[in-house]
Amino acid sequence: MTAHAILTLAWLLVALYMIFIYAPSDVNQGNVYRIMYVHVSSGWTAMIAYFLVFVGSVWYVWKRSPSADDMAYASAEVGFIFCSCLLITGPLWAKPIWGIWWTWDARLTLTFVLWLLFVAYLLVRSFFINPGRAALLSAVVGIIGFVDVPIDYMAIRWWRTQHPQPVIMGGPNSGLPPSMEATLFISAGAFLCLFFYLLRQGLRLAEARREIGQLRRQLSE
Amino acid sequence: MMRSLEIIWVLFLKDLRLEWRRRETIASICVFGILVVFLLDFAFAPAGEESLRLMPGVLWIAFAFAGILGFNHSFAAERENACLEGLRLAPIDPGLIYLAKLLANFLFLAVAEAAIVFAASLWYNFSFLPAFKWFVVIVAFGTLGYVAVGVMFGAVASNTRMREVMLPVLQFPVIVPIFIGAIEATTSALKGDAPGQFASWVRLLIAFSVIFVVLSFLLFEYVLEE
Numbered sequence: 001m002t003a004h005a006i007l008t009l010a011w012l013l014v015a016l017y018m019i020f021i022y023a024p025s026d027v028n029q030g031n032v033y034r035i036m037y038v039h040v041s042s043g044w045t046a047m048i049a050y051f052l053v054f055v056g057s058v059w060y061v062w063k064r065s066p067s068a069d070d071m072a073y074a075s076a077e078v079g080f081i082f083c084s085c086l087l088i089t090g091p092l093w094a095k096p097i098w099g100i101w102w103t104w105d106a107r108l109t110l111t112f113v114l115w116l117l118f119v120a121y122l123l124v125r126s127f128f129i130n131p132g133r134a135a136l137l138s139a140v141v142g143i144i145g146f147v148d149v150p151i152d153y154m155a156i157r158w159w160r161t162q163h164p165q166p167v168i169m170g171g172p173n174s175g176l177p178p179s180m181e182a183t184l185f186i187s188a189g190a191f192l193c194l195f196f197y198l199l200r201q202g203l204r205l206a207e208a209r210r211e212i213g214q215l216r217r218q219l220s221e
Numbered sequence: 222m223m224r225s226l227e228i229i230w231v232l233f234l235k236d237l238r239l240e241w242r243r244r245e246t247i248a249s250i251c252v253f254g255i256l257v258v259f260l261l262d263f264a265f266a267p268a269g270e271e272s273l274r275l276m277p278g279v280l281w282i283a284f285a286f287a288g289i290l291g292f293n294h295s296f297a298a299e300r301e302n303a304c305l306e307g308l309r310l311a312p313i314d315p316g317l318i319y320l321a322k323l324l325a326n327f328l329f330l331a332v333a334e335a336a337i338v339f340a341a342s343l344w345y346n347f348s349f350l351p352a353f354k355w356f357v358v359i360v361a362f363g364t365l366g367y368v369a370v371g372v373m374f375g376a377v378a379s380n381t382r383m384r385e386v387m388l389p390v391l392q393f394p395v396i397v398p399i400f401i402g403a404i405e406a407t408t409s410a411l412k413g414d415a416p417g418q419f420a421s422w423v424r425l426l427i428a429f430s431v432i433f434v435v436l437s438f439l440l441f442e443y444v445l446e447e
Contacts, residue, residue, distance in 0.1 A: 061443055109397065116394035123390055127381040137377050140440045144373065144395060147432060151398070
């Protein structure tokens with residue numbers, strides 16, 4: 001875990017340097033565009049997080065393995081943070097560039113829905129009457145909720161949106177200069193590294209909780 | 222296949238029979254839906270042309286809130302006299318129970334929607350007749366998708382405390398695409414646009430309805446599981 005922590009910190013510091021110093025200014029947006037590196041990295045991480053919620057949920061429904069449920073829950077917790085970061089950095093960029101904080105185009109609407117899905121997943125888990133069934137029922141919620149994610153990702157390709165068109169794997173005229181692209185990939189990597197570090201912490205917590213539960217049961221016998 | 226249809230029919234009739242005895246669900250969702258239309262009439266006080274602009278939103282909000290009441294009640298009723306256990310023990314595919322509940326709730330909500338549309342037409346001085354055929358198609362598919370998710374999450378939420386709050390929290394994010402599609406298509410149809418203009422929204426509604434019905438059908442056995 002320490003090695004992972006050090007790797008994450010180092011990677012984030014490199015990303016920070018690249019975002020603010022290495023990457024050039026944008027010809028149209030000046031320096032405001034730099035928040036895009038954080039925004040896009042958060043976005044990819046949030047969608048991967050919900051994908052892991054989906055994978056954990058399917059795996060749990062199939063195999064009933066507690067670690068599957070742990071992964072789904074931990075992923076939802078950490079993914080919620082990155083999704084919140086996404087929804088904060090977006091409007092912060094939008095106000096100076098578009099003049100508006102928000103609009104209800106396909107991408108923004110579906111991303112807000114994704115955020116609500118994280119909230120719903122986390123909220124519903126704490127309200128189950130019978131905790132034994134919480135894992136299975138949350139898994140069902142996680143699976144149905146995942147329908148939104150691929151549509152959210154493809155929204156800027158399928159519809160004309162206020163949100164900018166894709167620059168990575170986008171249309172024929174899209175793309176970034178190599179220095180920006182490198183910065184973006186390094187930043188995304190740093191955020192994913194952070195995500196997996198926090199995810200592993202979440203898994204450790206879940207295992208510790210389970211162990212405590214077992215010990216309590218043994219003591220009460 | 223025939224046996225499955227028979228089972229769905231038997232369960233559907235059971236729900237209808239239960240409802241016919243006390244008529245609680247249909248009465249309450251009709252009244253609630255009409256009350257929502259009534260309140261929104263005061264909130265917006267639309268004059269003339271504004272009715273057209275506001276109507277799709279007013280209708281679908283009324284449908285949504287009326288539906289929530291119905292879904293909550295649908296599974297609450299099963300908890301009395303261990304009915305849910307009885308259903309679990311029956312040697313049938315649990316997905317069929319879901320489909321039967323889907324049909325029953327669709328029917329109840331359809332009745333409420335008719336009452337809501339009638340009230341809206343009266344109070345907003347708005348005629349649905351010019352675009353009636355397409356309006357019905359759009360509302361049918363929108364309602365199907367909405368009820369598909371509602372019945373499924375109604376079953377999930379009935380296992381929680383504060384189930385009246387949990388159901389909307391779970392359901393509304395998921396049905397956003399259906400809602401948007403339904404409102405856009407309804408707006409277009411009521412304005413008198415040619416069907417080609419709202420065909421893509423209707424396709425969206427159909428696609429999501431199919432996805433959610435199939436997913437819920439497959440996952441329902443896990444929701445029923447003890």
